[in-house]
Amino acid sequence: PATAPSSLTEVNNTATTITVSWTALNSSDADGYVVNVTSDTDTVQTVQVEGSSNNTITLNGLNVETTYSITVRAYQQLLGPASTISVQTLPVINSINWTLVSSITQLSNTQYYIDCLTTTDINPSTDVYWLVNGVMKSNSNYSSIDVLTYNNTLLVYPDPLGVSINVTCIAMIGGVNYSQSVILHAPSSPPNNVRGFILNGTSIKVNWTNSSETNGYVIEYTTGGVTRNVVSTSEDEI
Structure with a gap:
């Protein structure tokens, strides 16, 4: 054949498979196609696709997260020119x-x-x-x-x-x-220098030294062994 298969495209890929397609040639121009798969210049697979209208193939048994060069040629008595794309399989x-x-x-x-x-x-x-x-x-x-x-x-x-x-x-x-x-992650130690101040008959203020290990703090308020309130803050006082 004088013409290479055109529009060679990746259709789908997984961790171990790649599916490609191309524009089919007329039956007068091709009897089928030869698909060659290489990785780092080593040939991994060579597959013959019979029939000029069969223009899709799924390549199985490939390695995870590996880049492959996929070449498609039409054939009659001899192989024609090539179309090539590079496709990488997915991670697991x-x-x-x-x-x-x-x-x-x-x-x-x-x-x-x-x-x-x-x-x-x-x-x-x-x-x-x-x-x-x-x-x-x-x-x-x-x-x-x-x-x-x-x-x-x-x-x-x-x-x-x-x-x-x-x-x-x-x-x-x-x-x-x-x-x-x-x-x-959990902080390696509790907050340092925790201090409390009475503001009035119903309120207190608590502050502490900020730590670079934390995203915030959870303050639990209990009396008589009973939890009265739990609040969170990203500040160093409440």
Whole structure:
């Protein structure tokens, strides 16, 4: 053939697959196509696509987060000129983030959602699990965001006494573990120089030395062992 397949385009990609398409040639100009996949000049796959109208192919068994050069040539008795594009497969874990569910002032009931976005190449019920400070947790809460992504969610209850929590999302594919972590930090020590001042018969003022380790403070007011009020502030007095 004298003409290379035009409009070679990436249609879809996952962590282990790439789908490409191109504009089909007339049957008089081609009997089919040869698709060649290389990575760092090494040939990974060579696939023959029979029929000039068959202009889409999904390439399977690729490596995670790897850039591939994909070349398509039409053939009759001989190969024609090439069209080439470069496509990268996706990571197994796209991201991990935390979201505060309940108010930070609810000291005994603070909750965080940890969301871990993974590729749909894996089965989230069997191939994803969690480590919370080294303790394994199963992955029972997940949903499909789109055809490429699962959202795996873990509900975490931090220690109200202020212990940092390291949460790791682990996804397995092809016998290899991939992981990302997020840390819910706790300050290493309580606020310093806490002082209280009586303002009047119904009000007091409390201040302390600010710490660079914190995003804010929670103040709990109790009398007779009963919690009367809990408030939060980012300032160094209340």
